[in-house]
Amino acid sequence: MTSNLFAKPYHYISEKQYFLVGSSIVRLAVGIHIMFTYLVYYFQRHDVWGIHSFVPADSNVHFFSLYTLNNSIVWFETIYILGILVNFLFLIGLKTNFITPINFLFVWSLYNENPFIMDGGNNILFIVLFFLMFANINEYFSVETKQDTNNKSKNIKNIFHNYAIFICLAQVCILYFFSGFFKAQGDMWQHGTALYYILNVDEFTLPSVAPYIINSPLLLFFGAYSSILMQLFFPFLVTNKYTKIITLFGSILFHLGIIFVMGLIQFGLIMIALDLLFITDKEYKKGRVIAKRTLSVIMKRSDTNVSQKTSTEI
Template sequence: MPTEHQPRAPHPRSQSSQRTTGASRQRALEQLGALRTTLTGRVVSPYAAAALRIGYGFLYLVFLLREFPHRDEIWGPGSPWTPALAAELFSQTGWSSILTLSDSRPYFEACYALALVASALYMLGWRTRVLSVIFAVVVASFHSRAIFMTDGGDNLILLMAVYLCFTACGRRWSLDARRVRIRVSADQAGQPSTNRRTSNSLSQLSSARQHLTTVMHNCAMLVIAAQVCLLYGSAGLYKVQGSYWDNGTALHYVLNLGLFRPWPALSLMVDRHQMLVVIASYLTVLLQVALPFVLFSRAKYVVLTMLLGMHLGIAVLMGLPLFSGAMVIADAVFLPDRFYAFLGRAWRSTSPTAACREAGPAPPQTPLVPNQPESPDRSRTEAGSEAHRRPANGPGSPP
């Protein structure tokens, strides 16, 4: 008689592969959940965002002050690159600038004053939401007005100014943060607050706004970090393809270019040490290529320190302080918040004003008011309890 086929038992190897696949899927889901929590749960690197805001605001303010005597020849009506030529170029490139809206000198001076004030207030963190947009518009306008006089530092400042518009860069080290801290202290002290109880719909709207702000900030900080990694990685890989960087003579030719020799004697002194020039050439390429690969290890602190020395050398030997400053500030995005918190604690410990502010005023002492004499119609029980509460041998106390 024909017999029915018995179901085959699953092969042990197939069971093992299924368990491995399930574990991998579970790990992937957990990583996605952790990434979602990181992007939406809290604002990441608020101190780094504040450092970028302060750094680029200060750098652009110094740049505008340095070029103040030459502002008319660079961006004003007296520039060889006239507003008409700039407008013709804008029609081809799609750029725009508030400086080309009028050819009058008072309008240009007003725009320059606006740029100075906006850079200063942006650095201080006053109304950062609005000032970040104004600062980005100012940087883009001055950048596009004299596009042929810009370099890599100007391009980086423009990119960072646009990216920082989407960050919560005013939550730390700013006048906005100080105003919020004072308001919270007033509420905790029991002072009357001007905020009234909002409805449920307004509360939900506020929660959605905070959620959107957190997501935008975290994504913008991720884009900033990726931009810096791309900048270093592409620069290092581009150098690898060149024969001068391959044989270690690139810095020798750079030190002998008249355009990049603000201190000829210093450049010649450095160029005499041939072995040092060769090591610096190879080390430059190695550091730029290595930075994206060491961000999640402690080796990044060594690389960032050496990159800081490299940029200081570029600023002094090649006369590019704006470019070096922009790169050094951009590297601050990779430093953790605990580093900036340590800097804050060190500043508070060394600053006598901050120490006094942290100590706060002395607690008020209870005034010594004499006890009132007992009322004749007070009961014995109340009189006895009052006697226990009075200080010994005080006024009105029993003998």
Template sequence: MIQQLERWLSHPHHLIGVALFRIFTGVGISFYLIYHWPERHLLWGDTGLWPREVYLAEAADRGIWTLFHLTESPWLLEAVYGGGLVVSFLFTIGLWTRPLSIAVFLVFWSLYYRNTNVPNGGDNLIRIQLFFLMFTQAGARLSVDAWLRRRSGKPPSPLSRMLRPYGALFHNLAVVAMVGQLLFLYFTAGIYKVMGSMWQEGTAVYYAMRVQDFVWPGVSKVIWASEGGIVFLTYSSVLFQIAFPFLLLNRWSKYAAILGALLFHAGVGLMMNLVLFSWYMIACEWLLLSDREYRWLKNTLSPLLPRKGGLTMKHGSSENNRPSAMSITVFYDGWCRFCTKSVTTASRLDWFGWIRFVSFREPGIIQQWNLDPEKVEKRLHSTADGIHFREGIDGIIHMVGRLPLLWPTLPFLQLAKILGLGQRLYDWIASRRTIIPTGGCDEHCEIRKPKDGA
């Protein structure tokens, strides 16, 4: 028994769930920072709604310290906020995950306590979970760090092998704390609801949905107009929250509970305009499945997903190999070494085989797909139906939307596109790429003879 416990503790568990939690949380924090960017000085500035004097007095009463204690300089907020955007993005994709998990926690902690009137219950939960996350191996799966380790092929050092069991122990204990925090939240939330008179009478959901901030025009009215529906939603939400920790004790009821939690929070996010709160709660749900269960899920769904093809394809497909609704075709420059390397990397990240890459330099491709030779030579093109094409930064966004590991970059790409920087940066990079025709040089490249004595 003791040996089995020792073996369990000395090997890290729930690595995939922790990685998914990292990705979802990083996306949520990035969205939060981008959404509040125009009003950051009003919410967290020294002359905003919560002046520095009030903040320092409250911090002293609580006995806490944040990054905003470092200096009174006005650039501190810009440094914390701008730095938070950078570290949250790198944290999401899993680059330098261990140190940046600490940085993300410090930024989130500092903003949380700089103005305690801004956060909600979801922020409070994530503040606690981010603390535990610092002790986990959050970058072991679905991360740039893991990809770089596999690519290097270097064996771990003797010191790393010696410390591995201790790192696994801290990881497992932190995961247990994160799951325990989630279960405690569910159970106590249900118990507090039971003590409320409106929840006992079955009317709490009605009054909550009548609050103006939680109204979904045209939809909320349909729900609160149904007396039976309101009573069912009120009682079922209480029973579900109280029963949730106990449902996890059985394998099959566990899956039903997790699926119910995902649907429950998706409904709360849509119906009550609590999107970010629901997003954080869903991020925590991924912790409840083990690595074995994620592998089983992947193996179960693999036959239902399209197989990954090569780097070229012909227009159209047979009836037996019909592409999914997510499938797209991307046209790249096969004479550009940078482009081909990028395509190779993207192919490795195309886990579901949603992208098929075609070099427009292949004979007949321009005519077959009715492409504009000048445009396709300047910018990457993509299409889902062979009729409508996206190019440049739009094509990149189209492609990244099919690469799960790069999904966290989509808000930044969209923001760059809206600001007009994305297309300019793309064109600047594309104009400086090196093109070498396959099979030798033509009028586009020149081979100079070496000078005498060289």
């Protein structure tokens, strides 16, 4: 009886790999996130991470970093350029089983060389990128062609992949819950004024958008309480088949707001990708069918309208 109890879960995680579309989307988002950092700071790389950066090389904020192995400019340039190349290979999905651990090492080295430029997006990226080393992340949107493996090897890969993805999903749920939990304890969030103070900080404000929100008590109140409730109840709502999609839709809208209102592009990008990870492969395929059907109907109506207009003119 005990063997049967464990046989079913083992069969579930070893039978096949789940969330393959979502994990491939996360790979793309992580790769874009990292590439964005490399390229945006490219012309300031020496000031941010170099020998004469505003973080002294002998400071105690450093953990292990490839950049600290040698103090020469040539070494710094070599590691930086190699980091860009490795991340590009990761982004296009080439040999990810081999490339992902190397990319993790380069990214770890980059951010630990100067931890003061990191935001919440970098923190969750570290955690997710580590577990992606054990997952199949190039099944979709990849330049690499898949090769069949024997059943025993395939079962082991399935187990590693599924556990890695489930841990990532659990991490996102924990992140959302405690984010909402600690927000709910803050006076400014309880009073609905938190967004007012956030949007008055120049570093987290887009001047063209912020005034409309700051001058609207209703938007400030709605934004504060909706974010608390969405994050606090996210783990429960996203695991319910009836509330899952609407919860993910609301979360994506929330992070789009963070991107366009607060300007936190990288943080919003990685969180949206992690939201999309919760959608199963079956749901993605169903959505694709619905989208193609809808597009077909729109095209037919468009052709009909054009034909009617042409016949009327004749």
